[in-house]
Structures are given as structure tokens and as C-alpha cells.
Amino acid sequence: MWLALDTKALSIVLQPLVNHCTSDTLRAITVMTMLIRYQDDSVQSELRFAVTSLEELPAPMENKVDVDLDLSEICAKIDEAGLIGNAARDSTSAYYVKNMELADKEDDIMMTKKTLLKMRSFDLNKASQNETPMRKTKSFTSHLLVNIDELINRVAGSFEGTSAFLSNSHSDDEIHFLSSIYESSLPPESVTDVITLRNPKSDASAPSGEEDSDSCSWRKIQIEPPFSIYLKFEDVNHKVKLKGNRNSGVEKSILQGVSGSVCPGEVLALMGPSGGGKTTLLNVLSGRVKNSGGTITYNDQLYTKSLKHRIGFVLQDDIAFPHLTVRETLTYSALLRLPNTLSREQKKERAMSVISELGLERCQNTMIGGTFVRGVSGGERKRVCIGNEILLNPSLLFLDEPTSGLDSTTALRIIQMLRNIAQAGKTVVTTIHQPSSRLFSKFDKLILLSNGCSLYYGKASEAMLYFSSIGCSPLTAMTPAEFLIDLANGNIKDKSIPSELEDKFLPGGECFERKDGGPSPGDVHEYFLGAYELRASNMEKIRISRPVIIAQNKLNVEEWGATWSAQFSILFQRGLKERRHEYLSTLRVVQVVSTAVIVGLLWWNSDASSTMKVQDQAGLLFFISVFWAFFPVFTAVFTFPQERIMLAKERSVGMYKLSAYLIARNTSDLPLDLLLPIVFLTIIYFMVGLKLTFPAFSLSLLSIFLSIIAAQGLGLAIGAAFMDVKKATTLASVTVMASMLSGGFFVKKVPPFMSWIRYVSLNYHTYRLLLKIQYNCVGGPSRSVICNSPFIKAERLDYGGTEVVAIMAMIVGYRMLTYVLLRRMKLRNEA
Numbered sequence: 005m006w007l008a009l010d011t012k013a014l015s016i017v018l019q020p021l022v023n024h025c026t027s028d029t030l031r032a033i034t035v036m037t038m039l040i041r042y043q044d045d046s047v048q049s050e051l052r053f054a055v056t057s058l059e060e061l062p063a064p065m066e067n068k069v070d071v072d073l074d075l076s077e078i079c080a081k082i083d084e085a086g087l088i089g090n091a092a093r094d095s096t097s098a099y100y101v102k103n104m105e106l107a108d109k110e111d112d113i114m115m116t117k118k119t120l121l122k123m124r125s126f127d128l129n130k131a132s133q134n135e136t137p138m139r140k141t142k143s144f145t146s147h148l149l150v151n152i153d154e155l156i157n158r159v160a161g162s163f164e165g166t167s168a169f170l171s172n173s174h175s176d177d178e179i180h181f182l183s184s185i186y187e188s189s190l191p192p193e194s195v196t197d198v199i200t201l202r203n204p205k206s207d208a209s210a211p212s213g214e215e216d217s218d219s220c221s222w223r224k225i226q227i228e229p230p231f232s233i234y235l236k237f238e239d240v241n242h243k244v245k246l247k248g249n250r251n252s253g254v255e256k257s258i259l260q261g262v263s264g265s266v267c268p269g270e271v272l273a274l275m276g277p278s279g280g281g282k283t284t285l286l287n288v289l290s291g292r293v294k295n296s297g298g299t300i301t302y303n304d305q306l307y308t309k310s311l312k313h314r315i316g317f318v319l320q321d322d323i324a325f326p327h328l329t330v331r332e333t334l335t336y337s338a339l340l341r342l343p344n345t346l347s348r349e350q351k352k353e354r355a356m357s358v359i360s361e362l363g364l365e366r367c368q369n370t371m372i373g374g375t376f377v378r379g380v381s382g383g384e385r386k387r388v389c390i391g392n393e394i395l396l397n398p399s400l401l402f403l404d405e406p407t408s409g410l411d412s413t414t415a416l417r418i419i420q421m422l423r424n425i426a427q428a429g430k431t432v433v434t435t436i437h438q439p440s441s442r443l444f445s446k447f448d449k450l451i452l453l454s455n456g457c458s459l460y461y462g463k464a465s466e467a468m469l470y471f472s473s474i475g476c477s478p479l480t481a482m483t484p485a486e487f488l489i490d491l492a493n494g495n496i497k498d499k500s501i502p503s504e505l506e507d508k509f510l511p512g513g514e515c516f517e518r519k520d521g522g523p524s525p526g527d528v529h530e531y532f533l534g535a536y537e538l539r540a541s542n543m544e545k546i547r548i549s550r551p552v553i554i555a556q557n558k559l560n561v562e563e564w565g566a567t568w569s570a571q572f573s574i575l576f577q578r579g580l581k582e583r584r585h586e587y588l589s590t591l592r593v594v595q596v597v598s599t600a601v602i603v604g605l606l607w608w609n610s611d612a613s614s615t616m617k618v619q620d621q622a623g624l625l626f627f628i629s630v631f632w633a634f635f636p637v638f639t640a641v642f643t644f645p646q647e648r649i650m651l652a653k654e655r656s657v658g659m660y661k662l663s664a665y666l667i668a669r670n671t672s673d674l675p676l677d678l679l680l681p682i683v684f685l686t687i688i689y690f691m692v693g694l695k696l697t698f699p700a701f702s703l704s705l706l707s708i709f710l711s712i713i714a715a716q717g718l719g720l721a722i723g724a725a726f727m728d729v730k731k732a733t734t735l736a737s738v739t740v741m742a743s744m745l746s747g748g749f750f751v752k753k754v755p756p757f758m759s760w761i762r763y764v765s766l767n768y769h770t771y772r773l774l775l776k777i778q779y780n781c782v783g784g785p786s787r788s789v790i791c792n793s794p795f796i797k798a799e800r801l802d803y804g805g806t807e808v809v810a811i812m813a814m815i816v817g818y819r820m821l822t823y824v825l826l827r828r829m830k831l832r833n834e835a
């Protein structure tokens with residue numbers, strides 16, 4: 005059933021209905037009220053309720069009238085039908101379908117706002133003739149066009165006991181989804197970049213098969229509060245300072261005077277040769293990179309932080325944790341990113357609905373995979389990355405080459421999906437390489453970039469027409485994309501040359517002497533640039549500078565994301581899942597167990613009955629301290645260089661606090677880091693004959709734990725300092741070596757100017773702790789041989805408090821250093 009309703013009034017209207025109607029209807033109406041409240045909470049506006057009923061009217065358009073609201077009559081109708089608005093449904097849906105058909109004839113398949121405005125003006129005329137007492141709304145488009153069946157369908161599961169009723173309340177083929185709120189106070193004639201309301205049923209261009217399922221699934225997105233973004237950019241420039249020996253400091257211009265605009269409901273494609281500036285333009289438009297000149301506005305406002313949650317960016321390279329499944333990836337993302345007004349269950353449901361929207365059900369339990377792990381296919385991975393962004397229902401979605409490396413069918417499926425997203429009122433901007441003709445036809449607007457300049461901006465469907473109007477058309481069969489990319493590359497082979505360009509290079513032409521082989525790519529570029537600036541640029545500038553007013557919901561930045569503790573818990577769980585393969589890695593277990601066995605065999609049944617033997621055993625203790633510093637440092641050092649891109653991406657969208665990430669990362673590593681030393685120490689302890697008491701064993705284990713946690717912090721800090729595996733491992737090996745050499749076992753007498761190094765050596769402190777635990781020479785009578793041995797005496801062992809404090813300071817200090825280093829990381833350029 006289609007109803008044209010003023011949203012602000014609807015809840016007032018529905019309240020009395022709820023009091024009057026029978027139970028089934030009542031429940032259905034409550035569902036509807038809830039949904040409408042969800043869309044618009046304010047309930048102050050005057051009452052308007054327009055029900056168009058063809059039963060009372062002989063023909064569709066000419067006889068459309070708004071009827072006065074008569075609650076009892078509506079209730080009676082509803083009760084009479086036994087289903088919500090059944091009687092009205094047939095008539096009203098027929099009315100709209102007919103109007104859509106009219107619109108189809110006029111403007112292909114689009115029912116534009118213009119059409120709606122025309123309808124409204126017709127109604128006004130009609131009203132004045134008939135002196136209808138109904139007060140008119142300012143604009144027909146300020147009504148909410150609601151397909152109640154669809155809305156009820158959406159929440160069928162929310163109300164217990166209503167499913168039977170709901171499933172009978174409509175037939176599927178009667179559902180035509182057209183539920184959008186678009187408000188505009190613009191006079192009809194000023195509406196050019198209109199939001200198009202599309203009838204999916206009459207969409208002749210909708211592909212069949214798989215793509216149809218996409219066409220249906222996008223409806224689900226629509227139910228959320230709308231926030232449309234009109235993106236406009238004028239004369240955008242971008243320059244970078246070159247780095248490197250020869251050109252250091254020289255500025256390079258990457259974008260020059262690029263202008264355009266894109267409305268909600270549209271897909272803008274950025275095309276051009278490699279290095280043309282597409283990614284840079286995308287980055288600049290999304291606010292990830294600052295432009296050097298020109299203006300970029302979002303609903304006529306400059307970029308603000310509050311837009312962050314409204315903008316989705318799908319990177320060219322698929323970035324995801326390889327060991328998480330599709331479902332886990334999207335669920336964790338939903339838990340972290342969705343507003344905290346939603347419950348955990350709702351967030352999980354959202355992730356599941358995105359999975360089904362993207363057709364990922366079949367592979368939801370498959371790992372994403374990466375370089376070393378086989379996972380989902382490239383197309384599926386790309387869809388997961390898109391899903392990661394559409395989870396948030398962004399109003400403005402940027403995609404960098406979403407179809408690269410995909411076969412044509414998968415590419416078409418993805419672009420069709422983008423169209424569907426746009427049709428739900430979103431604004432989509434995507435870069436694309438060599439799209440097929442079918443793909444190309446899906447774009448509403450196109451910017452053709454070459455060397456950072458725009459050679460064409462306008463409707464994608466008119467691009468060929470534009471170039472033919474300036475005298476350049478293909479002479480052999482080629483797709484529009486091939487033709488346009490060739491032109492952007494300055495390749496005019498197999499194309500008619502514009503006469504002006506031809507004249508220049510023909511005998512007698514001004515450039516004839518200079519060039520004998522015809523125009524160079526540079527000349528062609530210059531020519532098209534000039535032609536575009538002359539003919540099209542000005543026109544477009546006038547067009548894009550027209551204001552487009554779009555109704556907005558309030559943005560509340562605070563509502564987004566999870567609380568700190570929730571972030572920690574989600575990141576901790578994600579960390580455990582992502583590293584579960586490491587926990588179960590037989591290689592690591594074998595490495596530790598075999599080392600323990602070798603050590604056990606080498607020091608088999610050692611004792612400390614003589615000075616020599618004490619020294620031998622001390623060697624073992626020193627090895628333990630080195631092994632459990634070396635191992636965690638080299639595990640942790642890879643963490644940030646490997647997670648850098650992911651971290652930058654997630655942090656750039658404000659997914660979580662750095663502190664929550666860092667603490668979760670550290671704690672999720674601990675189970676593995678603390679499990680292996682238990683195995684190690686248990687094996688060697690009984691083989692080598694160390695002090696066989698429970699306190700000695702547990703204190704030794706505790707010392708090793710402290711050493712591991714400190715070493716892990718050191719590794720993380722080194723990784724965060726360089727963010728580069730090679731550099732980080734180089735520094736780590738130097739650091740570990742220095743720590744080992746100054747650990748107090750190899751060299752006893754160090755020059756005074758180097759004595760400080762011992763105190764920053766982790767091995768030194770751990771080694772001394774282990775010695776103290778094993779030989780316990782403090783207080784009481786000395787333990788004969790051991791404590792009196794010159795070797796132990798020279799160590800001057802005490803209770804070990806200093807060592808514990810020093811290691812604790814390292815644990816905290818290295819982590820604080822890591823935090824500071826990560827904070828300094830430039831997020832925007834990284835992601």
C-alpha cells in the first residue's frame with residue numbers, strides 16, 4: 005500500500021488509530037508508528053494525511069484529490085478489509101504505478117522530483133477549483149511516500165504473534181518500494197540535479213539473475229535515518245612536495261582546476277589513464293587529503309569532523325585481517341563502528357544483513373585470507389571491504405577501483421550494487437579502469453581525468469556525444485571507456501581528429517614544420533583541455549554552483565562507536581581470534597619444546613656443588629633470561645609494521661581509541677606468550693636439577709613472565725618507531741645483543757662510562773632475579789659452597805626488589821613510548 009504522508013504528523017494520526025482498531029491492525033499500526041518515529045521523532049507539525057483513493061476517482065492523475073482525514077472511516081476500512089489498508093492499498097498502489105508509467109514515458113524510467121512537483125502543482129490547481137477544504141502541504145515532496153507493506157515486512161520479526169497476520173497482509177508482487185524522504189523548498193524549475201526516485205519494477209536497465217537479488221536487497225538500507233550529501237567541488241588543486249635527492253622540495257601539481265558535483269542517488273565515475281590523478285582526487289574529495297586550492301563542500305558546508313561517520317572509503321587494496329572469517333570481520337566492524345544507541349544484538353544483525361545484501365552468505369564462515377593464507381575470492385574480498393563501509397550506512401561512499409582484478413560479471417555485480425546503494429539516497433564516487441560498456445552505462449556522471457586535469461565532466465551517457473560535438477569520434481568499433489581512455493592518453497589513432505587540431509598539423513598549419521608525425525599526445529591533451537574549458541567548463545560551473553538544499557538529520561558525533569571498555573573487549577576478542585592460528589601453531593610449540601629438551605640435555609642433572617658447577621648453572625639461568633627476552637621481542641617487533649595499514653585505516657575513521665587498541669593488543673598476546681614459558685620451564689626444571697621447591701619454580705616462572713612482558717613492550721616500541729619490518733628487526737637485533745652482552749654474565753668489569761648500560765638491560769635484571777631465586781644467599785647463614793663461591797659473591801645478590809622495579813618500569817615505559825609513537829603516526833596518508 006502506498007501512502008503519501010507528512011512524517012511529522014503521522015505519529016499523531018496513528019495514535020487514535022491505535023486506540024480504535026482491532027488487535028491485528030493495531031499491532032500493524034504500532035509497527036508503522038515505530039518506524040515512522042524512527043525516521044522522524046518530532047511530533048509537532050500540523051496534521052496532514054493524504055490518502056489517494058482511486059475507488060472514489062474514475063481516472064488516475066486527473067482525479068487525484070487529497071481527502072480529509074476521517075479517522076473513523078479509515079478505521080472502518082481497515083477493519084472491513086481485515087488487513088491494514090487493504091482496500092486503499094490496491095487503489096493507491098495502482099495510482100502510483102500509473103504515474104510511474106507516465107514518468108517512464110517522459111523520462112526513460114525515472115520518476116523525478118520534477119514529476120512529483122508537477123503532480124503537486126496539479127493538485128493545488130485542482131484544490132482551488134473544487135475548494136477542497138484540505139490544507140495543502142508546501143510541497144508534495146515533503147510527504148513521506150511509504151510502502152507500508154514493505155515497512156511492515158521489515159519488522160515482521162519484531163512483534164510476536166504478528167507474523168501470521170503480516171504474512172497475509174500483502175502479496176509480494178504488489179510491493180513497490182518507494183520510501184524516501186526528500187524535502188526541498190526549491191521551485192520546480194530550479195531543480196536540475198534532482199534526486200531520482202526509481203521504480204525498481206519498471207527499471208528496464210536492471211539486469212537479470214544475480215543482480216536482481218541485489219536490486220531487492222538494497223531496500224533494507226533505506227529504513228535508516230536519511231542524511232543525504234550533495235558533494236560539490238570547484239577548481240580543486242592539489243600539489244605535493246617531492247622528496248628525494250634531486251627534486252627535494254620541488255612542488256608537483258597533481259590536480260589542476262577539477263570541478264564537478266554529485267547528488268544523492270547518483271554514481272560519479274572518475275576515469276582516466278594510470279597516474280591521471282583519480283586516487284588523488286578521491287582522497288581529496290573524501291577529506292583524507294587536504295586540497296591545495298579550490299573549494300569542496302558537502303551540502304554547501306566545508307569538511308568537518310562530524311562528516312567522518314557519514315563518509316565511507318573503500319581503498320584500492322583490500323585491507324582486512326586475513327585470519328578472520330567474513331562474518332567475524334563484519335561483526336567486529338559493526339560492533340566497533342555502529343552508534344552506541346544500538347544494542348550489541350542489533351549491531352550483529354546489521355552485520356548479518358549486510359552479509360546477505362552483499363550475497364556473502366555462502367562464504368561467511370571462510371577466512372578472508374591473504375598472501376600466505378588461502379581465503380575468499382578476490383570479488384568476495386572486495387565485497388567484504390565494501391560491506392565494511394556500508395555497514396555504517398554512509399551518505400557518501402568513495403571507492404578506489406572497486407572492480408580492479410575482477411572478471412566482468414563480478415565487476416558488473418559490484419557496480420550494480422553501487423547503483424543500488426546510490427538509489428537508496430546515497431552519493432557514490434568511484435574510480436574505475438577500463439569499464440565494459442555495460443558497466444559504463446551504470447554511471448550517472450563522469451569525470452575524465454588526464455594529467456590531473458579534467459577533460460570532461462558531465463553525464464556519463466553524454467560523454468561520447470560531447471567528444472563527437474568537438475569532432476572526435478571512434479572510427480572503429482570500441483567501447484566508450486576505450487575511446488575515452490585513449491583520448492585521455494592523447495591517442496587519436498582510429499579516431500576522427502577535430503578539424504582545428506587537424507588544421508594545426510596539416511601542411512601549412514602553424515605546427516606542421518615542427519611536427520611531422522601529427523599531433524603528439526601532449527598536443528592532443530592541450531587541445532581537449534582547451535576545448536573543455538571553452539565549451540563545457542563554464543557551463544558546468546554555472547550548473548554546479550546552483551544551491552541544492554537537502555533535508556538533514558542532526559549529526560551527533562558522540563553517538564558513534566562503542567564505549568572504551570566495549571572497544572577494549574571487542575578488540576581483545578578480535579585479537580584472540582586473529583591470532584588463534586598462532587596459538588595453535590605447531591611450529592612455535594616445537595621450537596620451544598625442542599629448545600627446552602636440548603637445554604635439558606646439555607645441563608642434565610647439573611648441581612651447584614662446586615664453584616665451577618655454580619658457574620655452569622648460572623650460564624643456564626642466563627640463557628633462560630636471554631631466550632625469554634629474544635623470543636618476545638622478535639615476535640612483537642612485527643606487530644605494527646604488519647598492522648600499520650589496518651591500524652591507520654581503522655583509526656582514520658575513528659573506529660576506536662588508540663589506548664583501547666594498544667591495551668587489547670598487549671593482553672590478547674599474553675595467553676600465548678605466557679603459555680609457552682610454562683611448558684619450557686616445566687621441561688627444563690626437572691631435567692637440569694634446579695632448586696626443586698614450589699616457591700622457587702613459581703618465582704622463576706614469574707620472573708620469566710615479567711621479562712616476557714617487558715620484552716614484548718620493547719619489540720612493540722621498536723616496531724612502532726619504524727613501521728618497517730627490515731628497519732625494526734635490524735634495531736631489535738642490535739638492542740637484544742647489547743642487552744645480552746651487558747647482562748652481567750659475559751663481562752663483569754665494564755668501563756665506568758658504560759656501567760649505566762646494565763641498568764637498562766632487561767637480561768641483567770632477569771638474570772639476577774633468577775640467581776637470587778635459585779641461590780637465595782640473603783640473610784641467615786650463608787649457604788656454604790654456593791653462596792661463598794667467588795662467582796656468586798661477586799654478584800652481591802639482595803632481595804631482588806630493585807630488579808622487579810626496574811622490569812616493571814620497562815613494562816610501563818616501553819608501552820608508553822609505543823603509545824606516543826603510534827599517536828604520531830600520520831593516519832590520513834597511511835590509510
Ligand SMILES: Nc1ncnc2c1ncn2[C@@H]1O[C@H](COP(=O)(O)OP(=O)(O)OP(=O)(O)O)[C@@H](O)[C@H]1O
Binds near residue numbers: 245276281
Ligand atoms: N605524494 C606524492 N608524491 C609525488 N607524486 C605523487 C604523490 N601522490 C601522487 N603522485 C603522482 O600523482 C599522479 C597521480 O597519482 P594517482 O595515484 O592519483 O593516479 P591514479 O590516476 O589513481 O593512478 P592509478 O590508476 O595507476 O592508480 C601520479 O603521477 C603519481 O605518481
